[in-house]
Amino acid sequence: xxxxxxxxxxxxxxxxxxxxxxxxxxxxxxxxxxxxxxxxxxxxxxxxxxxxxxxxxxxxxxxxxxxxxxxxxxxxxxxxxxxxxxxxxxxxxxxxxxxxxxxxxxxxxxxxxxxxxxxxxxxxxxxxxxxxxxxxxxxxxxxxxxxxxxxxxxxxxxxxxxxxxxxxxxxxxxxxxxxxxxxxxxxxxxxxxxxxxxxxxxxxxxxxxxxxxxxxxxxxxxxxxxxxxxxxxxxxxxxxxxxxxxxxxxxxxxxxxxxxxxxxxxxxxxxxxxxxxxxxxxxxxxxxxxxxxxxx
Amino acid sequence: xxxxxxxxxxxxxxxxxxxxxxxxxxxxxxxxxxxxxxxxxxxxxxxxxxxxxxxxxxxxxxxxxxxxxxxxxxxxxxxxxxxxxxxxxxxxxxxxxxxxxxxxxxxxxxxxxxxxxxxxxxxxxxxxxxxxxxxxxxxx
Numbered sequence: 211x212x213x214x215x216x217x218x219x220x221x222x223x224x225x226x227x228x229x230x231x232x233x234x235x236x237x238x239x240x241x242x243x244x245x246x247x248x249x250x251x252x253x254x255x256x257x258x259x260x261x262x263x264x265x266x267x268x269x270x271x272x273x274x275x276x277x278x279x280x281x282x283x284x285x286x287x288x289x290x291x292x293x294x295x296x297x298x299x300x301x302x303x304x305x306x307x308x309x310x311x312x313x314x315x316x317x318x319x320x321x322x323x324x325x326x327x328x329x330x331x332x333x334x335x336x337x338x339x340x341x342x343x344x345x346x347x348x349x350x351x352x353x354x355x356x357x358x359x360x361x362x363x364x365x366x367x368x369x370x371x372x373x374x375x376x377x378x379x380x381x382x383x384x385x386x387x388x389x390x391x392x393x394x395x396x397x398x399x400x401x402x403x404x405x406x407x408x409x410x411x412x413x414x415x416x417x418x419x420x421x422x423x424x425x426x427x428x429x430x431x432x433x434x435x436x437x438x439x440x441x442x443x444x445x446x447x448x449x450x451x452x453x454x455x456x457x458x459x460x461x462x463x464x465x466x467x468x469x470x471x472x473x474x475x476x477x478x479x480x481x482x483x484x485x486x487x488x489x490x491x492x493x494x495x496x497x498x499x500x501x502x503x504x505x506x
Numbered sequence: 507x508x509x510x511x512x513x514x515x516x517x518x519x520x521x522x523x524x525x526x527x528x529x530x531x532x533x534x535x536x537x538x539x540x541x542x543x544x545x546x547x548x549x550x551x552x553x554x555x556x557x558x559x560x561x562x563x564x565x566x567x568x569x570x571x572x573x574x575x576x577x578x579x580x581x582x583x584x585x586x587x588x589x590x591x592x593x594x595x596x597x598x599x600x601x602x603x604x605x606x607x608x609x610x611x612x613x614x615x616x617x618x619x620x621x622x623x624x625x626x627x628x629x630x631x632x633x634x635x636x637x638x639x640x641x642x643x644x645x646x
Contacts, residue, residue, distance in 0.1 A: 322566070323562060327558055335565045339567065342566070
């Protein structure tokens, strides 16, 4: 089986796995309801008590369920569409597929590392694995000289770079959480009973440097910058949708944050998501297709 | 393992051995996961952590990497040599680290099975031989 075929079937497998874990996460019920729990650090936290996330905190379970709603109703159809577009061998299709796969890698890894152990672990692991290998295949399927040759001079390189720098900067909020806790000799406020915070690692260790690398490269009109920018901006768009979904689910579950917390943790991501839509449209409109679509 | 170590001493067969090693890696990774707990609505031994991050990395990354590098290596694909080299060195360092971890656990009185104390030093030693053969057979 050649690489485009493997990529296509892997993408469909990821869509299926994601539909399973997001569907179960969103609709599963059962359990004894909320209860209080004293963490190793002596804090008392409320545990959600319902469904597959019944052992996650009452703060974090609605976050997972909000993400699941976005994954199931928006991202899974987007992945299937991207796989079908990419199958035609078009440059835009492959770029779209690599970008959407980045979301599934981020999402399934966040659940595998971040959610309290539950019966979906093997599904998360399968999805992480398939997403990682599919992402590598999709990334490698894009020929950088071809991408450079078919990018219009009208592509707003500097606006994209500035957006990426600002998007990267927005993740510094996690450093504030960590350093604040270190200074006070405590742990970040939302850590609860979890042994660590996977989001800090992914966002600060991978997304932030990638955003800055993409920004610098796209400023210099390097085609690798365009590729990384497309992936990072798509991730930014989905993160905005996910944060909106998480917030709605939290409100439905009676979790209300302060206005300051909404301003710090919700508004920037949603606003960035709206700008990301405009930039992605611009990137795709300023790409032309090679006369004969090719597979690598 | 013994059979494949013997096979390693011929350069061509060392490639086959490394490919077969992926099978051992697969079995070892699965050994770290108690599957029946998933189907009986039980929780595996988590102690104080909330998720099984080692199993995520082993089953999600290492196992497919081993299988993929084994297949590519058998086909003499360049990626197979690169991935196998990375995989073998990962298992070499893991073998040494887990061996020392087991010894240290035994030293401070934590129960460690004799199998664990025996298997991982063997993995480290076998890997040492294979990595040596792999590097010896790569020309600059």
